[in-house]
Amino acid sequence: MHNIRIEDKLSNFGTTIFTVMSSLAQKHNAINLSQGFPDFQPDPHLIEIAQKYMDSPFQQYAPMPGTADLRETITEIVQNCYNRKINPDTEITITAGATQAIYTAIAAFVQSGDEVILFEPAYDCYAPAIIVNGGIPVYCELQYPDFKINWDEVRSKVSPKTKMIIINTPHNPTGAVLSAADMLHLIEIIKNTNILILSDEVYEHIIFDNLQHESVLRFDELFERSIMVSSFGKTIHTTGWKIGYLIAPEKIMSVLRKVHQFLIFAVNHPLQKTIAEYLKNPQHYLSLKTFYQKKRDFFISRIQNPFLKIFPSKGTYFVLLDYSTISTKKDTEFAIELVEKHKLASIPMSVFYHQKKDYHLLRFCFAKKEETLLQAVEILNQLNPS
Ligand SMILES: Cc1ncc(COP(=O)(O)O)c(C=O)c1O
Helix, strand or coil: CCCCCCCCCCCCCCCCHHHHHHHHHHHCCCEECCCCCCCCCCCHHHHHHHHHHHCCCCCCCCCCCCCHHHHHHHHHHHHHHHCCCCCCCCCEEEECHHHHHHHHHHHHHCCCCCEEEEEECCCCCHHHHHHHCCCEEEEEECECCCCECCHHHHHHHCCCCEEEEEEECCCCCCCCCCCHHHHHHHHHHHCCCCCEEEEECCCCCCECCCCCCCCHHHCHHHHCCEEEEEEHHHHCCCHHHCCEEEECCHHHHHHHHHHHHHHCCCCCHHHHHHHHHHCCCCHHHHCHHHHHHHHHHHHHHHCCCCCCEECCCCECCEEEEECCCCCCCCHHHHHHHHHHHCCEECEEHHHHCCCCCCCCEEEEECCCCHHHHHHHHHHHHHCCCC
């Protein structure tokens, strides 16, 4: 029998930490603040609308770019939030979550040997998508402890091979946000190049302390070369529905759609109809920042452990805690100890660095019911260096 040789294009990547920590949390019956999803139900009105569409004729393939009504609703969101007029027919495509949107964008444009600049700590799906498509990830490091971009470093890493720069604001896992000044630096760096921007904005509506979300859609010089990605999972508390979208100018979108049609063709039809109807009411996304700011403040104000340092979270539903006064263990080891011994699951931040840089930080998701957050706080407040 021939012993077939299997080559793994992603041999450096294993099971994602989110799966690992969530199953550890389950095994140890722990409070799970690891993976980023709410532990509360979405709005009952949203579920009512979904039930209506489950019992409708819309049970077959949706149109390839997404339903017309959902694309129309997205144009309203973009108009309300960023004052930009988007063409729903040519500039929006509905995807199976932001993950598929990001993969589609990278697969559509990154060719063998192309360089893609990304910032670490980085959400985990960017680098594998670059590598599987033959590209080369070029890492810039967000500067500890504010996790701001060092634009001089970016400038020095741009080369004739740079095809794309991936940004993410508000940023997972740090909760940092890009400012208007950051966007101007970006504009200056890409001027007179053919570099595309992939902008992961899945937390666009979850930004705190009266800060403004600086979408690429606000800037003409960025919009013309950008692919904006968002996800309804974050906006309407339905991460399990896996519906997101891509926005880009027609010239870019026509290329994205070629990949989209062969990757997935179309996504869940009745749920697209549901979201289109539900988000006609802008309150459902405009109220999100207040909703999550309350949760953030509820959580961090109750952490009263002098041995834990809380990092500011300006957006997303994550907060970082520094445990270095309590333990010198690696963050991956400390996260496992926390779940096994103390029954609290988090995500160690080093997993977001390709070289596993360890600042003794753990990421906690506060998209949880108050009772869950209180249980987590009780555990956190008892941790000490002994
Ligand atoms: C920064 C970031 N991008 C993309 C995604 C993926 O979104 P989706 O679940 O819609 O695929 C997530 C999910 O946690 C995320 O945090």
